[in-house]
Amino acid sequence: MTAADCTLEHVFDIEVLFGADRHIFGPLPGGGSQGYTPAIGGTISGPRLSGRVVPHSGADYALVRDDGTIELSAHYMLEADDGTSIYIQNRGYLVRAAAGNTQPSYFRLTPYFRVPEGPHDWLSRTVIVGGGERRTDPDRSLFRYYALV
Template sequence: MKLEFALEMRISLGERMHIKVAEDYTRGAVLIRSGTFSGPGLSGQIVPMSGGDFPMVRADGGGRFESQYLLRTDDGAVILKRSTGLRHAPPDVVARLLAGEPVDPRSYYMRMTPRFEAPEGPYDWLNRSIFVGAGRRNPTGSVFRFWKVV
Protein backbone atom coordinates (compact mmCIF):
# COMPACT_ATOMS: atom_id res chain seq x y z
CA MET A 1 0.00 0.00 0.00
CA LYS A 2 1.02 3.57 -0.65
CA LEU A 3 -0.37 6.91 0.45
CA GLU A 4 -1.02 9.78 -1.95
CA PHE A 5 -1.69 13.29 -0.63
CA ALA A 6 -5.34 14.22 -1.27
CA LEU A 7 -6.17 17.49 0.50
CA GLU A 8 -5.67 19.82 3.42
CA MET A 9 -8.46 21.54 5.36
CA ARG A 10 -8.07 24.66 7.48
CA ILE A 11 -11.07 25.13 9.73
CA SER A 12 -12.18 28.00 11.94
CA LEU A 13 -14.28 26.72 14.83
CA GLY A 14 -17.07 28.39 16.77
CA GLU A 15 -17.63 28.28 20.49
CA ARG A 16 -16.53 25.06 22.15
CA MET A 17 -19.15 23.48 24.37
CA HIS A 18 -18.46 20.67 26.83
CA ILE A 19 -20.98 18.28 28.29
CA LYS A 20 -19.86 16.33 31.36
CA VAL A 21 -21.57 13.05 30.48
CA ALA A 22 -20.09 10.81 33.18
CA GLU A 23 -17.18 10.80 35.58
CA ASP A 24 -14.89 9.25 33.03
CA TYR A 25 -15.61 11.36 29.92
CA THR A 26 -16.73 14.68 28.50
CA ARG A 27 -18.50 15.19 25.16
CA GLY A 28 -17.44 18.25 23.20
CA ALA A 29 -19.42 20.04 20.52
CA VAL A 30 -18.21 22.77 18.23
CA LEU A 31 -19.73 24.07 15.00
CA ILE A 32 -17.71 24.97 11.93
CA ARG A 33 -17.51 28.74 11.39
CA SER A 34 -15.64 28.69 8.10
CA GLY A 35 -12.72 27.11 6.35
CA THR A 36 -10.96 26.21 3.16
CA PHE A 37 -9.66 23.05 1.57
CA SER A 38 -7.28 22.36 -1.29
CA GLY A 39 -5.44 19.49 -2.88
CA PRO A 40 -4.56 18.16 -6.31
CA GLY A 41 -7.68 18.62 -8.43
CA LEU A 42 -9.97 20.21 -5.87
CA SER A 43 -10.31 23.32 -3.73
CA GLY A 44 -13.03 25.36 -2.14
CA GLN A 45 -14.73 26.49 1.04
CA ILE A 46 -16.19 24.66 3.99
CA VAL A 47 -19.88 25.59 4.21
CA PRO A 48 -20.29 27.67 7.40
CA MET A 49 -22.47 26.14 10.14
CA SER A 50 -23.04 22.98 8.04
CA GLY A 51 -21.87 20.72 10.84
CA GLY A 52 -19.13 20.35 13.37
CA ASP A 53 -16.76 18.30 15.45
CA PHE A 54 -17.96 16.21 18.39
CA PRO A 55 -15.07 14.82 20.45
CA MET A 56 -15.42 12.44 23.40
CA VAL A 57 -12.59 12.97 25.87
CA ARG A 58 -11.86 10.49 28.66
CA ALA A 59 -10.38 11.53 31.99
CA ASP A 60 -7.11 9.74 31.10
CA GLY A 61 -6.55 12.07 28.11
CA GLY A 62 -7.64 9.63 25.43
CA GLY A 63 -10.72 9.86 23.32
CA ARG A 64 -12.41 9.61 19.97
CA PHE A 65 -14.19 12.10 17.81
CA GLU A 66 -16.71 12.32 15.03
CA SER A 67 -17.25 15.16 12.60
CA GLN A 68 -19.57 15.95 9.75
CA TYR A 69 -19.88 19.02 7.53
CA LEU A 70 -20.20 20.15 3.92
CA LEU A 71 -17.55 21.23 1.44
CA ARG A 72 -18.32 23.43 -1.58
CA THR A 73 -15.77 23.24 -4.39
CA ASP A 74 -14.72 26.30 -6.36
CA ASP A 75 -16.86 25.04 -9.26
CA GLY A 76 -19.98 24.66 -7.06
CA ALA A 77 -20.07 20.94 -6.24
CA VAL A 78 -21.20 20.06 -2.70
CA ILE A 79 -19.46 17.19 -0.90
CA LEU A 80 -20.37 15.69 2.47
CA LYS A 81 -17.35 14.88 4.65
CA ARG A 82 -17.70 12.58 7.66
CA SER A 83 -14.87 11.44 9.85
CA THR A 84 -14.11 9.37 12.92
CA GLY A 85 -10.83 9.35 14.73
CA LEU A 86 -8.74 9.04 17.85
CA ARG A 87 -6.86 11.54 19.91
CA HIS A 88 -4.77 10.80 22.96
CA ALA A 89 -2.38 12.85 25.02
CA PRO A 90 -1.16 13.26 28.57
CA PRO A 91 -3.84 14.81 30.81
CA ASP A 92 -2.04 18.18 31.03
CA VAL A 93 -1.97 18.45 27.21
CA VAL A 94 -5.67 17.55 27.00
CA ALA A 95 -6.47 20.23 29.58
CA ARG A 96 -4.62 22.82 27.48
CA LEU A 97 -6.39 21.66 24.29
CA LEU A 98 -9.80 21.87 25.99
CA ALA A 99 -8.93 25.35 27.28
CA GLY A 100 -8.17 26.47 23.71
CA GLU A 101 -4.48 27.06 24.40
CA PRO A 102 -1.77 26.56 21.77
CA VAL A 103 -0.24 23.08 22.01
CA ASP A 104 2.64 21.54 20.07
CA PRO A 105 1.03 18.95 17.71
CA ARG A 106 3.90 16.55 18.45
CA SER A 107 2.64 16.30 22.05
CA TYR A 108 -0.54 14.42 21.08
CA TYR A 109 -1.80 11.80 18.63
CA MET A 110 -4.70 12.83 16.37
CA ARG A 111 -5.55 10.51 13.46
CA MET A 112 -8.76 9.95 11.55
CA THR A 113 -10.50 8.11 8.72
CA PRO A 114 -12.64 10.47 6.64
CA ARG A 115 -15.37 9.39 4.22
CA PHE A 116 -16.70 11.56 1.44
CA GLU A 117 -19.98 11.62 -0.47
CA ALA A 118 -19.43 13.47 -3.72
CA PRO A 119 -21.54 13.92 -6.85
CA GLU A 120 -20.73 12.02 -10.03
CA GLY A 121 -18.14 13.73 -12.18
CA PRO A 122 -14.70 15.07 -11.36
CA TYR A 123 -14.96 14.36 -7.62
CA ASP A 124 -16.32 10.80 -7.85
CA TRP A 125 -12.87 9.47 -6.92
CA LEU A 126 -13.64 10.61 -3.35
CA ASN A 127 -16.49 8.05 -3.23
CA ARG A 128 -14.26 5.22 -4.40
CA SER A 129 -11.23 5.62 -2.15
CA ILE A 130 -10.16 5.04 1.44
CA PHE A 131 -8.46 7.95 3.22
CA VAL A 132 -6.43 8.44 6.38
CA GLY A 133 -5.65 11.72 8.03
CA ALA A 134 -3.75 13.57 10.69
CA GLY A 135 -4.89 16.66 12.53
CA ARG A 136 -3.66 19.41 14.71
CA ARG A 137 -5.57 21.90 16.82
CA ASN A 138 -4.86 25.54 17.39
CA PRO A 139 -6.73 28.02 19.60
CA THR A 140 -9.21 29.02 16.87
CA GLY A 141 -9.52 25.91 14.74
CA SER A 142 -7.98 22.81 13.26
CA VAL A 143 -5.82 21.77 10.32
CA PHE A 144 -6.39 18.34 8.77
CA ARG A 145 -4.28 16.64 6.11
CA PHE A 146 -5.70 13.62 4.27
CA TRP A 147 -4.04 10.95 2.16
CA LYS A 148 -5.67 8.51 -0.23
CA VAL A 149 -4.70 4.86 0.25
CA VAL A 150 -3.63 3.54 -3.17
Template sequence: MPLIEPTLRFAFEARVKIAEPLWVGRAPEEEVMFTPITGGVVEGPRLTGEVLPYGGDWSTTRGKGESTELDARYLLRADDGGTIDIHNRGWYRAENEVEQRIRAGAEVSEAEYYYRTFPVFKTDAPAHAWLNTTVFVGMARAEAIDEVRIRFFALD
Protein backbone atom coordinates in the same frame (compact mmCIF):
# COMPACT_ATOMS: atom_id res chain seq x y z
CA MET B 1 2.45 -13.43 -5.88
CA PRO B 2 4.16 -10.83 -3.72
CA LEU B 3 2.02 -8.59 -1.53
CA ILE B 4 2.18 -4.85 -2.18
CA GLU B 5 2.83 -2.26 0.51
CA PRO B 6 0.18 0.46 0.76
CA THR B 7 1.19 4.01 -0.05
CA LEU B 8 -0.40 7.31 0.89
CA ARG B 9 -0.67 10.15 -1.60
CA PHE B 10 -1.43 13.73 -0.48
CA ALA B 11 -4.78 14.82 -1.95
CA PHE B 12 -5.66 18.11 -0.22
CA GLU B 13 -5.85 19.90 3.10
CA ALA B 14 -8.69 21.63 4.90
CA ARG B 15 -8.10 24.58 7.21
CA VAL B 16 -11.26 24.30 9.27
CA LYS B 17 -12.44 27.30 11.28
CA ILE B 18 -14.11 26.41 14.57
CA ALA B 19 -16.08 28.23 17.26
CA GLU B 20 -15.74 27.80 20.99
CA PRO B 21 -16.59 24.23 22.08
CA LEU B 22 -19.86 23.65 23.89
CA TRP B 23 -20.10 21.36 26.91
CA VAL B 24 -22.67 18.63 26.19
CA GLY B 25 -22.37 16.57 29.34
CA ARG B 26 -20.66 13.95 31.34
CA ALA B 27 -21.48 10.31 31.81
CA PRO B 28 -19.50 7.89 33.94
CA GLU B 29 -15.93 7.85 32.61
CA GLU B 30 -16.61 10.15 29.64
CA GLU B 31 -17.01 13.82 28.74
CA VAL B 32 -18.81 14.98 25.57
CA MET B 33 -18.16 18.30 23.80
CA PHE B 34 -19.51 19.82 20.57
CA THR B 35 -17.30 22.11 18.47
CA PRO B 36 -19.16 24.09 15.76
CA ILE B 37 -17.52 24.35 12.35
CA THR B 38 -17.80 27.90 10.98
CA GLY B 39 -16.02 27.74 7.60
CA GLY B 40 -12.58 27.35 6.12
CA VAL B 41 -10.52 26.70 3.02
CA VAL B 42 -9.70 23.53 1.05
CA GLU B 43 -6.51 23.48 -1.02
CA GLY B 44 -4.50 20.79 -2.73
CA PRO B 45 -3.61 19.01 -5.94
CA ARG B 46 -6.86 16.97 -6.06
CA LEU B 47 -9.43 19.39 -4.57
CA THR B 48 -9.84 23.11 -3.90
CA GLY B 49 -12.78 24.95 -2.43
CA GLU B 50 -14.21 25.93 0.92
CA VAL B 51 -15.45 24.43 4.16
CA LEU B 52 -19.07 25.46 4.58
CA PRO B 53 -20.30 26.88 7.92
CA TYR B 54 -22.48 23.89 8.74
CA GLY B 55 -21.78 20.99 11.02
CA GLY B 56 -19.42 20.26 13.84
CA ASP B 57 -17.39 17.78 15.83
CA TRP B 58 -18.79 15.72 18.68
CA SER B 59 -15.81 14.62 20.76
CA THR B 60 -15.89 12.10 23.59
CA THR B 61 -13.01 12.03 26.06
CA ARG B 62 -12.82 8.84 28.06
CA GLY B 63 -11.16 7.93 31.34
CA LYS B 64 -8.86 10.57 32.74
CA GLY B 65 -8.29 12.22 29.37
CA GLU B 66 -6.21 9.38 27.93
CA SER B 67 -7.93 9.57 24.55
CA THR B 68 -10.60 11.52 22.71
CA GLU B 69 -12.80 10.00 20.04
CA LEU B 70 -13.69 12.46 17.27
CA ASP B 71 -16.88 12.38 15.20
CA ALA B 72 -17.15 15.35 12.84
CA ARG B 73 -19.74 15.90 10.14
CA TYR B 74 -19.62 18.88 7.80
CA LEU B 75 -19.76 20.03 4.16
CA LEU B 76 -17.22 21.13 1.58
CA ARG B 77 -17.95 23.07 -1.60
CA ALA B 78 -15.50 22.55 -4.46
CA ASP B 79 -14.47 25.51 -6.62
CA ASP B 80 -16.65 24.11 -9.42
CA GLY B 81 -19.73 24.22 -7.16
CA GLY B 82 -19.91 20.55 -6.22
CA THR B 83 -21.06 19.89 -2.64
CA ILE B 84 -19.24 17.19 -0.69
CA ASP B 85 -20.39 15.63 2.57
CA ILE B 86 -17.61 14.55 4.92
CA HIS B 87 -17.95 12.30 7.95
CA ASN B 88 -14.57 12.50 9.61
CA ARG B 89 -13.97 10.21 12.58
CA GLY B 90 -10.74 9.70 14.45
CA TRP B 91 -8.68 9.82 17.62
CA TYR B 92 -6.69 12.37 19.57
CA ARG B 93 -4.28 11.52 22.38
CA ALA B 94 -1.31 13.28 23.92
CA GLU B 95 0.78 12.96 27.04
CA ASN B 96 -0.17 15.50 29.71
CA GLU B 97 3.06 17.47 29.27
CA VAL B 98 2.53 17.69 25.49
CA GLU B 99 -1.11 18.72 25.98
CA GLN B 100 0.00 21.54 28.31
CA ARG B 101 2.44 22.84 25.67
CA ILE B 102 -0.22 22.69 22.95
CA ARG B 103 -2.72 24.62 25.13
CA ALA B 104 -0.04 27.21 25.92
CA GLY B 105 0.33 27.87 22.19
CA ALA B 106 3.76 26.28 21.79
CA GLU B 107 4.67 24.76 18.44
CA VAL B 108 4.58 21.00 18.96
CA SER B 109 5.63 18.41 16.39
CA GLU B 110 2.93 16.06 15.12
CA ALA B 111 5.26 13.22 16.08
CA GLU B 112 4.66 14.04 19.77
CA TYR B 113 0.92 13.35 19.74
CA TYR B 114 -1.67 11.33 17.85
CA TYR B 115 -4.39 13.29 15.98
CA ARG B 116 -5.53 11.07 13.10
CA THR B 117 -8.79 10.68 11.21
CA PHE B 118 -10.46 8.33 8.75
CA PRO B 119 -12.87 10.38 6.62
CA VAL B 120 -15.63 9.13 4.35
CA PHE B 121 -16.85 11.42 1.57
CA LYS B 122 -20.16 11.45 -0.31
CA THR B 123 -21.01 13.50 -3.37
CA ASP B 124 -22.96 13.25 -6.60
CA ALA B 125 -20.68 15.79 -8.32
CA PRO B 126 -19.20 13.86 -11.28
CA ALA B 127 -15.80 15.58 -11.07
CA HIS B 128 -15.43 14.47 -7.46
CA ALA B 129 -16.96 10.98 -7.59
CA TRP B 130 -13.47 9.53 -6.92
CA LEU B 131 -13.90 10.71 -3.29
CA ASN B 132 -16.79 8.23 -2.83
CA THR B 133 -14.64 5.21 -3.62
CA THR B 134 -11.26 6.11 -2.14
CA VAL B 135 -9.96 5.31 1.34
CA PHE B 136 -8.39 8.29 3.11
CA VAL B 137 -6.30 8.96 6.18
CA GLY B 138 -6.23 12.41 7.76
CA MET B 139 -3.48 13.98 9.86
CA ALA B 140 -4.80 16.86 11.96
CA ARG B 141 -3.31 19.56 14.14
CA ALA B 142 -4.58 22.67 15.87
CA GLU B 143 -3.20 25.70 14.03
CA ALA B 144 -4.77 28.33 16.29
CA ILE B 145 -7.44 28.49 18.95
CA ASP B 146 -10.03 28.75 16.16
CA GLU B 147 -8.56 26.58 13.40
CA VAL B 148 -7.75 22.93 12.78
CA ARG B 149 -5.65 21.87 9.80
CA ILE B 150 -6.32 18.42 8.34
CA ARG B 151 -4.16 16.95 5.59
CA PHE B 152 -5.97 14.21 3.67
CA PHE B 153 -4.01 11.36 2.09
CA ALA B 154 -5.50 8.86 -0.37
CA LEU B 155 -4.54 5.23 0.21
CA ASP B 156 -3.30 3.75 -3.07
Protein backbone atom coordinates in the same frame (compact mmCIF):
# COMPACT_ATOMS: atom_id res chain seq x y z
CA MET C 1 4.39 -4.61 -6.19
CA THR C 2 1.44 -6.84 -5.34
CA ALA C 3 -2.24 -5.96 -5.05
CA ALA C 4 -1.83 -5.88 -1.25
CA ASP C 5 0.94 -3.25 -1.33
CA CYS C 6 -0.16 0.30 -0.52
CA THR C 7 1.31 3.76 -0.81
CA LEU C 8 0.07 7.19 0.25
CA GLU C 9 -0.66 10.05 -2.16
CA HIS C 10 -1.25 13.57 -0.76
CA VAL C 11 -4.66 14.69 -2.09
CA PHE C 12 -5.61 17.87 -0.18
CA ASP C 13 -5.47 19.86 3.05
CA ILE C 14 -8.37 21.35 5.00
CA GLU C 15 -8.28 24.18 7.51
CA VAL C 16 -11.43 24.16 9.67
CA LEU C 17 -12.23 27.29 11.67
CA PHE C 18 -14.16 26.85 14.92
CA GLY C 19 -16.53 29.21 16.71
CA ALA C 20 -16.43 30.22 20.33
CA ASP C 21 -19.75 28.47 21.04
CA ARG C 22 -18.38 25.27 22.62
CA HIS C 23 -20.30 22.93 24.87
CA ILE C 24 -19.02 20.07 27.02
CA PHE C 25 -21.29 18.13 29.32
CA GLY C 26 -20.92 15.12 31.52
CA PRO C 27 -19.97 12.95 33.16
CA LEU C 28 -21.74 10.43 30.95
CA PRO C 29 -22.89 7.01 32.12
CA GLY C 30 -19.81 4.83 31.80
CA GLY C 31 -17.47 7.84 32.03
CA GLY C 32 -16.25 10.66 29.87
CA SER C 33 -18.02 13.74 28.58
CA GLN C 34 -19.55 14.88 25.33
CA GLY C 35 -18.33 17.92 23.43
CA TYR C 36 -19.74 20.07 20.65
CA THR C 37 -17.76 22.65 18.64
CA PRO C 38 -19.33 24.29 15.56
CA ALA C 39 -17.35 24.62 12.32
CA ILE C 40 -17.74 28.22 11.12
CA GLY C 41 -15.83 27.92 7.84
CA GLY C 42 -12.47 27.10 6.35
CA THR C 43 -10.56 26.30 3.20
CA ILE C 44 -9.56 23.27 1.13
CA SER C 45 -6.39 23.27 -0.96
CA GLY C 46 -4.40 20.61 -2.70
CA PRO C 47 -3.55 18.74 -5.85
CA ARG C 48 -6.89 16.85 -6.11
CA LEU C 49 -9.42 19.12 -4.37
CA SER C 50 -9.81 22.84 -3.65
CA GLY C 51 -12.70 24.79 -2.20
CA ARG C 52 -14.14 25.76 1.15
CA VAL C 53 -15.75 24.47 4.31
CA VAL C 54 -19.35 25.70 4.16
CA PRO C 55 -19.87 28.05 7.14
CA HIS C 56 -22.12 26.76 9.94
CA SER C 57 -22.77 23.48 8.13
CA GLY C 58 -21.73 21.16 10.93
CA ALA C 59 -19.67 20.56 14.01
CA ASP C 60 -17.24 18.33 15.83
CA TYR C 61 -19.09 16.06 18.28
CA ALA C 62 -16.20 14.76 20.36
CA LEU C 63 -16.36 12.17 23.12
CA VAL C 64 -13.76 13.03 25.76
CA ARG C 65 -12.85 9.76 27.47
CA ASP C 66 -11.62 9.50 31.04
CA ASP C 67 -8.19 8.34 29.80
CA GLY C 68 -7.72 11.68 27.99
CA THR C 69 -8.30 10.27 24.52
CA ILE C 70 -10.79 12.21 22.41
CA GLU C 71 -12.92 10.24 19.97
CA LEU C 72 -13.58 12.58 17.06
CA SER C 73 -16.78 12.57 15.07
CA ALA C 74 -17.08 15.67 12.91
CA HIS C 75 -19.71 16.27 10.24
CA TYR C 76 -19.84 19.23 7.89
CA MET C 77 -20.26 20.25 4.26
CA LEU C 78 -17.53 21.13 1.82
CA GLU C 79 -17.91 22.98 -1.46
CA ALA C 80 -15.42 22.36 -4.27
CA ASP C 81 -14.26 25.28 -6.41
CA ASP C 82 -16.59 24.06 -9.18
CA GLY C 83 -19.61 24.30 -6.83
CA THR C 84 -19.94 20.58 -6.05
CA SER C 85 -21.38 19.92 -2.58
CA ILE C 86 -19.47 17.29 -0.57
CA TYR C 87 -20.47 15.84 2.80
CA ILE C 88 -17.57 14.79 5.05
CA GLN C 89 -17.65 12.73 8.22
CA ASN C 90 -14.30 12.70 10.02
CA ARG C 91 -13.75 9.92 12.55
CA GLY C 92 -10.57 9.51 14.52
CA TYR C 93 -8.58 9.97 17.71
CA LEU C 94 -6.83 12.86 19.35
CA VAL C 95 -4.57 11.98 22.28
CA ARG C 96 -3.61 14.86 24.50
CA ALA C 97 0.08 15.57 24.91
CA ALA C 98 1.95 15.94 28.15
CA ALA C 99 1.32 19.10 30.18
CA GLY C 100 2.92 22.18 28.65
CA ASN C 101 2.86 20.85 25.08
CA THR C 102 0.33 22.66 22.86
CA GLN C 103 0.11 19.93 20.20
CA PRO C 104 -1.61 16.57 20.71
CA SER C 105 0.71 13.58 20.77
CA TYR C 106 -1.55 11.75 18.29
CA PHE C 107 -4.20 13.25 15.96
CA ARG C 108 -5.26 10.85 13.18
CA LEU C 109 -8.50 10.35 11.34
CA THR C 110 -10.34 8.62 8.54
CA PRO C 111 -12.85 10.71 6.59
CA TYR C 112 -15.85 9.36 4.69
CA PHE C 113 -17.49 11.32 1.90
CA ARG C 114 -20.83 11.59 0.14
CA VAL C 115 -20.54 13.32 -3.21
CA PRO C 116 -22.67 13.42 -6.38
CA GLU C 117 -21.51 11.70 -9.55
CA GLY C 118 -18.97 13.80 -11.38
CA PRO C 119 -15.37 14.96 -11.10
CA HIS C 120 -15.13 14.45 -7.32
CA ASP C 121 -16.90 11.10 -6.94
CA TRP C 122 -13.47 9.44 -6.50
CA LEU C 123 -13.82 10.57 -2.87
CA SER C 124 -16.66 8.11 -2.32
CA ARG C 125 -14.62 5.08 -3.46
CA THR C 126 -11.14 5.87 -2.12
CA VAL C 127 -9.70 5.06 1.29
CA ILE C 128 -8.34 8.30 2.70
CA VAL C 129 -6.43 8.84 5.94
CA GLY C 130 -5.27 12.02 7.54
CA GLY C 131 -3.38 13.72 10.30
CA GLY C 132 -4.37 16.80 12.23
CA GLU C 133 -2.82 19.70 14.03
CA ARG C 134 -4.47 22.18 16.44
CA ARG C 135 -3.85 25.91 16.21
CA THR C 136 -5.14 28.94 18.08
CA ASP C 137 -5.69 32.61 17.25
CA PRO C 138 -7.91 31.91 15.42
CA ASP C 139 -9.13 28.56 16.78
CA ARG C 140 -8.69 26.02 14.01
CA SER C 141 -7.56 22.55 13.01
CA LEU C 142 -5.33 21.79 10.04
CA PHE C 143 -5.75 18.43 8.33
CA ARG C 144 -3.57 16.79 5.68
CA TYR C 145 -5.23 13.93 3.76
CA TYR C 146 -3.71 11.06 1.83
CA ALA C 147 -5.31 8.55 -0.52
CA LEU C 148 -4.29 4.96 0.06
CA VAL C 149 -3.30 3.79 -3.44
